[in-house]
Amino acid sequence: MCPLGMVMSGQEVEVVSILGGRGMSTRLAYMGVYPGVKLKVIANSFSGPIIIALGEKRFGIGFGMAHRIIVKPLEEKDE
């Protein structure tokens, strides 16, 4: 498990928890980011914003915020 901000581009992850106040986790939930949701990191340059894919939509997440979203990587599908 690591913060979203540390995830490499192209990696798919599952949200585990969100650090921060209730306001922040609720706001993220309304945008569709809550524990259990799978998302893909499209671009992360490790100092600027992080772009994530949530289904078909793209979201930019500020650097500070990305470090408060804890995720775990999804391994390649074992099929």
Place this chain on the structure above:
Amino acid sequence: MSEIAICLAGNPNSGKTTVFNQLTGAKQKVGNWPGVTVEKKEGEFVYQSKRIKVIDLPGTYSLSAYSLDERIARDFLVKERPAVTVVIVDATNLERNLYLAIELLEMGANLVIDLNMMDMVKKKGWKVDVDTLSQILQTPIVSTIATKGEGLETLRQVILKATHHPSKILEINYGEAEKTIDELIKFIKEKGNKSFHVPARWLAIKLLENDAQVKKWIKDLPNGMDIINEADRLRNFLEEKLGDIETYFIERRYGFIAGLVKRCVYKPVTVEQRISFSDKIDKIVLNRYLGIPIFLFFMWLTFQLVFSIGNPFADYIDAFFGFLGGKAAHFLGNNWFSSLISEGIIAGVGSVLVFLPNIMILFLAIGILEDCGYMARAAFVMDRLMHALGLHGKSFIPMILGFGCNIPGIMATRTLESKKDRILTILINPFMSCSARLPIYVLFAGTFFPKKAGMVIFSLYILGIAVAIFTAILFKKLFFRGEVAPLIMELPPYRMPTFKSVVFQMWQRSSLFLKKAGTIILAGVVLVWLLASIPFGAEYASEKSLIGRLGSFFAPIFSPSGFGFWQAAVALIFGILAKEVVVGTLGTLYGVEEEGLRKILSH
């Protein structure tokens, strides 16, 4: 003819504005400025001899009470009770877009769902089972391609039909919370009275979610406090079991939607998820090293275009007003009326209208940047920098709009959630050089630096930004300590801007400038002409006229800044009225148009 009021709701980037424009056509009342859709826009259309008024709600993802836009939308829905609410849904992303529709149905809104962007759905090879979706939600659904105007006729028809057939209130199964919800509903029904216009179930859910706005509505009603206390008790009970109850409810709603989408949307399985075109562009545009240079390049390009293309047209307009003034003076003879027309009105308004081409091109460029999707990225490019200044990345959009006009810039700050960010952004917005200052920049830069006018004006803009930054840091240190609200924002896919929408926006914004030129500026120049003409007998705009005396009185204040001559002082006084007036006033005072002004000023 009876009038029916309906409203449009929808996520940002769902094509809501396009649907609104298609539905209402030219019959729109845009209060002030569309900017980023924060203002309440109204329009109307006539269908089957019924007049239908359309209110465009701000684009929102949900109806929580977290942002001002959402509160505006919900307040309207609950208090105004529109006959029909049309929710515009981006059909390529039902998982997220249906959330708002679900909330509206829970709230008891009479809903029509518009599945928009169906062409994109087809392009991806997906299929949406509209009938099943409509059956489950018990709501009429219309498929449209708003950009091409397809399906709009059906939409009008369905809207009208829906006015007689209210949709059913949707009840989502909240699992383990159901028993408690029922308990609260029973309590509300016992204590409540007719003044609650919303379904009791919705009220119960919102109170359990601890929704501040709903609590405020209930508080002042009879038995309101009893209901709130009971809700608080039940929430504490639930949260012991389920954790944060609002998040729990949100998850259940998304769960319901996921089930819906599974049943009604067929997506062919793609072997590998290709990185789309948009993502590739983003990798370059949002790159940590390239991002800011690319952004500055676009800004620089905009200003170069504004001047290289705009100026030849400006010359034509200038020549035209020169010609018109001469003709009028010749035709009317040598009297006060002739002087008012030719030296006052024609010269004054002419010297402002001359900048219309520059301003139109500026708005065209901003419109293209907005429509192609770059503007949303710009907020992210600037996020780190803005963070360092203690500002929010989103603060950047109001600042960019400030380049057009500070009024919409300040209005757009409503999208900022935190009050601190909002106030700080408003405070520094006036340092953004708005288009009204452009005529003044153009005049002076063109006069003093004829060869490098573009560069000088660009630097003036940069200087404004620098002052804004300095002020922001200062205010932040002094008054607004604390954390900046976190930034998360949707990045719409890049797309070709449509000619129609870009030109439409340009026209709306430019016409605002024209309106000003026709009213405030006209009044300003007539007033100046009057002051310049009395007392009778004094030579027009000479030092002996009233205005000359006023100017001479104030001139010493400005001499440290290097323009201690009375004409400049007078022009500045009138600039308080509206910045555009400065050039017009100088024009009137010297009795010349822009061409002549340059010659005089350079001496």
